[in-house]
Amino acid sequence: MSSSITEPSAGSPSFFSKQATIAGPGFSRWMVPPAALAVHLCIGQAYAFSVFNGPLTKVIGITQSAPDDWSLTTLGWIFSLAIVFLGLSAAFAGKWLEHAGPRRTMFTAACCFGGGFLVSAVGVWLHQIVLLYLGYGVIGGIGLGLGYVSPVSTLIRWFPDRRGMATGMAIMGFGGGAMIAAPLSVALMSHFKSATSVGVAQTFVVLGIAYFISMSIGALAIRVPAPDWKPAGWTPPDTSHKMITRNHVHIDEALKTRQFYLIWLVLFLNVTAGIGILGQASVMIQESFKNTVTPAAAAGFVGLLSLFNMGGRFVWASASDWVGRKNIYFVFFVLGAVLYYLVPSFAAAGNIALFVLAYCVILSMYGGGFSTVPAYLADMFGTAFVGGIHGRLLTAWSAAGVAGPVLVNYIRAYEVAHGVAKADAYTMTVHIMAVLLVIGFICNLLVTRVDEKHHMTEAQLAKEL
Template sequence: MSSMTDHPPTPGSNGFFSKQATVAPAGFSRWMVPPAALAVHLCIGQAYAFSVFNGPLTKVIGITQSAPEDWTLTTLGWIFSLAIVFLGLSAAFAGKWLERVGPRRTMFTAACCFGGGFIVSAIGVWLHQIVLLYLGYGVIGGIGLGLGYVSPVSTLIRWFPDRRGMATGMAIMGFGGGAMIAAPLSVALMNHFKSETSIGVAETFVVLGIAYFISMTIGALAIRIPAKDWKPAGWTPPETSHKMITRNHVHIDQALKTPQFYLIWLVLFLNVTAGIGILGQASVMIQESFKNTVTAAAAAGFVGLLSLFNMGGRFVWASTSDYIGRKNTYFIFFALGAVLYYAVPGFASSGNIALFVLSYCVILSMYGGGFATVPAYLADMFGTAFVGGIHGRLLTAWAAAGVAGPVLVNYIRAYEVAHGVAKADAYTMTVHIMAVLLVVGFVCNLLINRVDDKHHMSDTQLAGQ
């Protein structure tokens, strides 16, 4: 394949971590690659479970209850926000490096950063220095998140040109499901290490840092890339006349000069914004919408159900896109999502918990599906030569949505309550705004068409990469 074209020799270019060393031998089964990708994504998916540490971290000094010197939840909230921001930044700025050095070195670097971030954070807890948690999990760990997120995905796209959606769905499903492992594991470890003088968080960080480093390193060692011009047995590339799938390639820098990149950026941003704010407030939202009906335990079950649909939607929707097309898949996300968001307040006011829960489960499945479908969308539009780097730059949309979504949900709700709106009705304006955002996303998706031929790389340019 053109994306596997050799680069000019550089010092150490033939070492164990070099791109050349990861080229698969003849007869290698491509089905060995998804487990390697999952070994990374199941680890970095821990990010979605970081909130389990927030409560204990407010009692590092007080142990049983918060002391005046302890950190507040607002102070701690920046740790996760920093991690998501640096996920987006590292994925964006390391794109060219990723394509040059290959997935093994990138994934190993991600393992060092993500595992090391936990160790630095543990030291921060022991010294009670919040800046070390910001640096450890937020900055260093966030860089590990970004590198670990994009490198396995771009590799899978090259191994599965016939099933791009399914391949990316497998890996990104792991990111969605990582929290389901991390949350109970983290709680169990904190309970194990808890003592009269320790809340158990620092020790848990050390164990997780080591465990994640080992797992992600195993994935890095197992990863392989296909040889130049490899393709699945019996598979024929789509005709060049296919409207939305190209057989050409667009350079990572040239992609930023196309309207398609920015339209897909908006598509991802609007889809994520409409889901991420709700995901963060799901427990409070259902309790306030059905006051005296839904208990805290039931609300926790609702959050768990949303996580299942978020995870499952990544595989189901991305796989479906292989058959109906990426553009049509996003049409469903935006049209159905807008209808459901508009209808949800009515379900709440009528006391219909079943339809309320079902609506949000479908919405969150499409939220997850949006993450998993977009890498294949990019490969269809820009080719596979630089898809990892282009995907990395597109993930700045996730970082932006990670700020915009919660801000919309939290501040609009606060404004409504402050102006006398009952808490049960305070989310009505928010979800109607989400519906409008999805309509805008529908229009952006409608405007996407194939990339103009002038942006495609020539054979000579490809050979020089």
Template sequence: MSGFFSKQRITASQGYNRWMVPPAALSVHLCIGQAYAFSVFNDPLSKLIGITESTPDDWKLTTLGWTFSLAIVFLGLSAAFGGKWLEKVGPRLTMFVAACCFGGGFWIAALGVYLHQIWLLYVGYGVIGGIGLGLGYVSPVSTLIKWFPDRRGMATGMAIMGFGGGAMIGAPLAVLLMDHFKSATSVGVLETFMVMGGVYFVSMLIGALTIRIPPNDWKPEGWTPPVIQNKMITNNHVHIDRALLTPQFYLLWLVLCLNVTAGIGVLGQASVMIQEMFKGAVTPAAAAGFVGLLSLFNMGGRFFWSSASDFLGRKNTYIIFFALGAVLYATVPTLGQLGNIGLFILLYAIIMSMYGGGFSTIPAYLADIFGTRYVGGIHGRLLTAWSTAGVAGPVLVNYIREFQIAQGVAKSDAYNVTMYIMAGVLVIGFICNMLIRPVHAKHHMRHDEFDELDGVFPHGAASDAH
């Protein structure tokens, strides 16, 4: 079994078509992206006993909200601890474990629904499913970067775009299944969890079985590695553990955390926000359409901005994210006062595209700074920034809004201070990004340091053999 999952078993032969790899990555990311659509289960889960309406014995929405938060926290933790393991065992085994955890998490959550035990929902979807999220998220990224050294940003954008688009499949699928299974005695969540767990397990298993890694010293046919003149792109490699000793890692951690904090808090309140800021002018159905539009721009931005970063440079791309984002956030309150819905929607669409672009550009940024050798493991550890932002963003938006309303501020104006704070958060991110410099040569790995057990560089290989 270990031979079947080994890196040697999945090393592609010469002439292998590298465009066969992105579908394997997408088959995983389109599944785990369902996490963004978990909110469609909240209302049915709050009526498991009452069926048509919540009873005192049903779970409260505030109680259910911890399921998603736990999933994001364990995404970051598993990515942080599993990233180094990924570099050792390769993407096939990591993706297989991710499939078992994510699919199995749904089945444990279904048991929690059947027994009406909230802790099983937390453990199933939140903890075990969250581990599947983290391992599935980082598994294909370093592999794609190695297959596309000529287009690192585009490569990561292809995979991470799938995570952004997973909700567009997961949400309607869940609604369709719940409508199919619901009855006078069931809201249909139990059966839906069972089916989705099976579907996602199979899809992710296909990705694990079809993923391939390039041979040593592989490069695209006809492509010659350019002479690097950009000091922000290195041909050297920094070990995972060594990366934690550099200021660049922590600056990049803050860059990702601050970009996500600004976006994720607003994304979670988008429907309520547009209805309250434009009272009476936006119906719940129109607000749902607004959320769907933001999801499209979130997904499209992941591919557009990461691909653009191949030409703009990673640092310049984040300069745009932070500078333009701060201006747009600061403009939102004025648009609310003017009642300009069209421009409001356009601004948020751009903001969400940069939010998504931040996720897909960061792996290529890491590869530029630390080299491609351990980028999967370093990326995994950096994703703890996402876990932090996943808590900080919604807390900032929700608590500041509640405080404003408690002070007598009209609901339509309750987001103004939040928008200015988010603009300030992006200004801090701008400063962190500007402080990033090339890694000092003392952190680069020497020729004799490459671990033969990792199965990529033999002893004595050159440090730029990627």
């Protein structure tokens, strides 16, 4: 296996340097996934930020919103900024994180994410929304991006024999972080709530410190494999007939290949088809089965979708180790398009069970798309710069985060405004989603091996790393 790590330089390397994290003899690679999860379970809190929206609208009024309290539309920009800066930091810090190494990158992520909560706490105390935008949105968003990418690229290097499973483990943590953060945040706000406080500022302080500690532990525990390391008893397979390269493509050179943009579209279309539904799941099932599904049952539906979103990240990515990354995406697009096409008929027939099952499978493939794509990139471009390339590809997530909800919300509003019953207002939307997945199928079909002219020589690789 080609190494992506150079030999340590003479002298004692800095504690946070890449060279200082090279694992010694006898180090178990199974110590790396917990280090990655220590980061991803923390930054996965982003999916649970909505639990703060209600209390933040009552910071002044305490029991109900006062005239000077923030509105939900004003607060909505906090999460949007965090996702935007997640994509931007992952994209623009790509080169730096490959040279800095995982320990420095993950510790920087800990400082930004934890520090973002502390800045936001000050913003709540002073009632300055700009500090929440800066704290959680900008600084915290940068922590999200750095913390998301670096552990994944490290796991890929430790598990050349199980790339999909390795990335699935970490990114499953990101999907499941909200399941810990939501009840924890609610419990903390309840504990700190008083006659003069809704408890959000104090909760931000506790979470900021806790997440900083957890992510720092992950950063300190992370290790990278020694030069030419490979799993015991593992022989690199013959890749002459597969789309798995043993060569490496520079991060800047990857942007000159059509494969990068095709995989960008593959991720964008897969995420667009899922993220809009995820945001409207509760309302959608209640409107599709009016007077049948209660708000409590709808909340259970949302929780079930979250479980499938999380589980799909591990199951589908692990399966890709056996059937191949390209083939897994074929399954996503074909099965997803069929299910989206059938969902309106399930609703029209009043078949709640098939309706729920269809969306659970769709959301599992939504999660699986996130966890499979890093291994897809490693297969295509090699492992030397996969973290940076993955970071730049995550701009597809940012774009889909806008496109998906816009499609679902605005098309539904247009349909209702033109006399379509609310129960039928999602039909056009899900059929459009099916078409998007067909386009994704075509993009995935066009992905081929990267031309040899883009590969780095051993001398170029040694110079860069």
